Amino acid sequence: MQRHYASLTAALAALGTTIALTGCGTSTGSSGDVTLTLIAADYDVNGGQSSKTYWDNLAKDFESKHEGIDVRVTIEPWTGIDRKVAQLVKEGKEPDIAQIGPYADYAAGDKLYSADQLLSIPVQSNFLRPLADAGEQRRVQYGLPFTASTRVLFYNKKLFAGAGVENPPTTWDELRSAAEQLKDAGVSYPYALPLGPEEAQIETMMWLLGGDSNGFVEPGGSYSIDSEENRETLEWVRSNLVEPGLVGPVPPSKLNRKQAFAAFTKGEVGMLNGHPSLLKEAEKAGIELGKVPVPGKKGKPKAAVGVADWIMGFKKREHREEIGKFFNFLFTDKNVLDFASQNDLLPPTVTASEAMEQDPDHADLKEFLVELPTSLLPPVNKTSWGTVSEEIRANVGRAVEPGGSPAKVLGDIAQKAQDAEAQEEE
Known part of the structure; x- marks a missing residue:
């Protein structure tokens, strides 16, 4: 599972991350303003508000740059978020975006957009290979790695x-x-x-x-x-x-x-x-x-064992274009690094991982970062x-x-x- 990243990083730098979305046409279910619903997990081990603060700030920043798209965020504890989303899906009330543990059942049930329907080429290519592979079903990526860790x-x-x-x-x-x-x-x-x-x-x-x-x-x-x-x-x-x-x-x-x-x-x-x-x-x-x-x-x-949490876009409300814009914004280096640094976790992308590894403030994470690009994840892509x-x-x-x-x-x-x-x- 070895991978050399220098050429990819150079290509990403040359392309930039502002390429228009590939596979993203006009959102068929929207006209005028759109509100995206997002359910995310609470990572604050001390019971504070850090996860809510991160998502609220991210949503405001995104909205300021994307007129006509609002993001409504709900934070749920890890102890119940997977069941919460499963129940919403069962009732036909799934959110546009869920940041949770499992994705495979939803992908198998044709409820998710694939990565290439949502992400620009540079953004999709920037995921660390073991994490991208673990997000695939039948060679198509549906689970987007939101954060990662090794042991x-x-x-x-x-x-x-x-x-x-x-x-x-x-x-x-x-x-x-x-x-x-x-x-x-x-x-x-x-x-x-x-x-x-x-x-x-x-x-x-x-x-x-x-x-x-x-x-x-x-x-x-x-x-x-x-x-x-x-x-x-x-x-x-x-x-x-x-x-x-x-x-x-x-x-x-x-x-x-x-x-x-x-x-x-x-x-x-x-x-x-x-x-x-x-x-x-x-x-x-x-x-x-x-x-x-x-x-x-x-x-x-x-x-090494790799572990990832996932974020995904649901088809139900037909907001593909808006979800894609949000994900391309979410996976910029700044936003990825902000969340990873806040929670002592590892970035899921090549460029953010390289930036963290070179930052002396994160020297204590070096052993984890070195292991991640060649790590092996549990078979989370099996339903x-x-x-x-x-x-x-x-x-x-x-x-x-x-x-x-x-x-x-x-x-x-x-x-x-x-x-x-x-x-x-x-």
Whole structure:
């Protein structure tokens, strides 16, 4: 998945981002003023108004440059936004624009405009390749990556020094050895392993990639959940980390990412796989942390795990032209960087990523930015992924319990995936 961006960046600079929209004719359902309805997720981890402020300011700026188009924004919490949009779609009341988690079901149901119907050529070409690929169904992009993140291994430098761990781990064996030293030094969570229902699919995928598998699917797109490599990976985790008591007082199946991050900021965790938003929280708590690539079985995994949230344009109200104008405005470097910087996330575009990487104010994100262009995302373009992801979140933690059976747990999840795929084909 390697990609060289220099030529693309030069081409984008030459073309500019003001090329007229391709594939965007006159909006057939509008005459005169148009109001676009937009539902977006709340990213403010402290319960503040930062997401609402961002979208309100963006909408005002856009309206000032596009007479006759108003944007009405509604902010919903992450805990309910996906269900909210699904219900609106079911009732035939979908918004013009939704910034949410899943897009695949809506694309499969022919409810979304494709990217080439909305975006100028430079804007569509500017998405990082792994993110653009993950937004495709049948080689057509419908999901537009709104923001992204990767994962790296965080470690507490003070706890490492106190336990006599000289270097951060680069392999699984080194990780186990460091965890043993941390445990002997009295650290509560030598390695925090969040396989609870919040985000177990991402933690699991990091381990699977480190075990020389392709994660949950083969390159052709078919599920490979219970592959031999995946079974062996979870067997290693169970036998080398969980059963020896190196993962802390909360069983992995009960430990959520949020809990693990909170324990890290309290100085109770020696190591965990974290994403950029943990940086500020750890800094506020006075934790001196280090960051290295997630260790693999024999070294660096074949790819880092990438995660993206999506934004999409719905066809229902036939506002293609206006949605396209808004998206071309949204994906300018300034607007992309404003949101990413505000939330300690990564830009989904080539030019904004390069700008962030060169900005000394974002030096602490370098490890994440380096991983993103070659990252591998979960199979979010499969309409069955929502069901399969739920199964993984609910059950995969049992595979690594003392005496647990990775083969049985992964086999059961694989069967559910097969059933979900079969239902879609009916």
